[in-house]
Amino acid sequence: MLCEFASSKPVVGIKQSKRAVSDGLASSAFVARDADPDIIDPFSQLCEKNGVRVVYVDTMEELGRACGINVGAAVAVLLK
DSSP: OOOGGGGOOOOHHHHHHHHHHHHEEEEEEEEEETHHHHEEEHHHHHHHTTTTTEESOOHHHHHHHTTTTOOOOOOEEEOO
């Protein structure tokens, strides 16, 4: 699933990702399983409410690497 990042530039980070989902711009969301539940649970619910597919990734490190950044990422979205 993370191979989807190769063909588009993801939006990384909770604030930007929440905005993209709320504005109807996100096609899919990626959430790291090891991220803080206080952050990812409300985000996952927002995605569900807005009909955005959520893909879970094992670690923040793995998601950050897939996004092309040198730090971990709790969430990221791909735009439509």
